[in-house]
Amino acid sequence: MALHISISAEPIFSLGQFEFTNSMLVSLLVTLFLSLVAIKFFVTQKKKGSNLNLFIQTIIESLYEFVQSISPHHAARFFPLIASIFLFVMFGSWAGLLPGVETIGLQREGRFVPLFRGATADLNITLGLAISAILSVQIFGYKTLGVKYFRKFINFTNPINFFVGLLELISEFAKIMSFAFRLFGNIFAGEVLLAVIAFLLPIIAGLPFIGLELFIGFIQALVFATLTLVFTNIATSEDHH
Amino acid sequence: MAAEVTQASSDLIVGATIALGSMVPAFAIGLIVSKALEAIGRNPEAAAKVQTVMILGVAFAEAIAIYSLVVALIIKFV
Numbered sequence: 001m002a003l004h005i006s007i008s009a010e011p012i013f014s015l016g017q018f019e020f021t022n023s024m025l026v027s028l029l030v031t032l033f034l035s036l037v038a039i040k041f042f043v044t045q046k047k048k049g050s051n052l053n054l055f056i057q058t059i060i061e062s063l064y065e066f067v068q069s070i071s072p073h074h075a076a077r078f079f080p081l082i083a084s085i086f087l088f089v090m091f092g093s094w095a096g097l098l099p100g101v102e103t104i105g106l107q108r109e110g111r112f113v114p115l116f117r118g119a120t121a122d123l124n125i126t127l128g129l130a131i132s133a134i135l136s137v138q139i140f141g142y143k144t145l146g147v148k149y150f151r152k153f154i155n156f157t158n159p160i161n162f163f164v165g166l167l168e169l170i171s172e173f174a175k176i177m178s179f180a181f182r183l184f185g186n187i188f189a190g191e192v193l194l195a196v197i198a199f200l201l202p203i204i205a206g207l208p209f210i211g212l213e214l215f216i217g218f219i220q221a222l223v224f225a226t227l228t229l230v231f232t233n234i235a236t237s238e239d240h241h
Numbered sequence: 242m243a244a245e246v247t248q249a250s251s252d253l254i255v256g257a258t259i260a261l262g263s264m265v266p267a268f269a270i271g272l273i274v275s276k277a278l279e280a281i282g283r284n285p286e287a288a289a290k291v292q293t294v295m296i297l298g299v300a301f302a303e304a305i306a307i308y309s310l311v312v313a314l315i316i317k318f319v
Contacts, residue, residue, distance in 0.1 A: 007318050069293070148295070178304055185307030192314065223300035 262309020
């Protein structure tokens, strides 16, 4: 069976107890790529005619307008987090489509270990993103509303309100799991689909599915960013029941 | 013989998991999009807002189908 599908990311090398996996490598490369683009944009800001600068400005402006359309008053506060989540998830998902990912690897103990794997096709990375996003929502809520924000969860005025607060607390953890599994499931299922199609009918049949995966990567990035933005809005809004 | 029956029933369970688990989310997505289309038809100016909320709703509904897909993949590959 020439199909190599592994649900967990395989470690490439280990430093003592810590195993460095192939998806960690790709996520580092994606971060490096985004940082280099940002540094190049910052350095060549004075030159007006640079095409790359205009392109990046268009993308950032449309992202900013999108954030503004959902939260009109606090767009400038929330924009860095939301745009970073969007760009990292999108390029991390698209990284799994590059030629050489999941195909170039090492031969270890008779098993084939790919050197690269899509960053968001690893449950560890999506779980880390989900925890960071929900933690940021709580921090934004605390910064805006103060200690009164935690009245949402711990509310002793009423037995019913106490129960509702408990449900809200559980719902936060459910949001973390939902974020992690939605992104992981979409991107990993896409990789399995591409592997199976390449196994059955190489090169030709894979083209529309790669197009589908590009679209799905973009949509999942949009959904992750939009949901984080909506939760931040809810957390920072002073709503009185 | 016993090993073959076990393998066959395991494959059957994997297929049944994803097949059953995506029936209701597909129906839910259809409902969401149909209501969104109705709303756009009634008020074409609000099309952008309705579209944004619709994409969000579809992502939530699709996530449930993705949960069952992940369970099927775990059963198959782990």
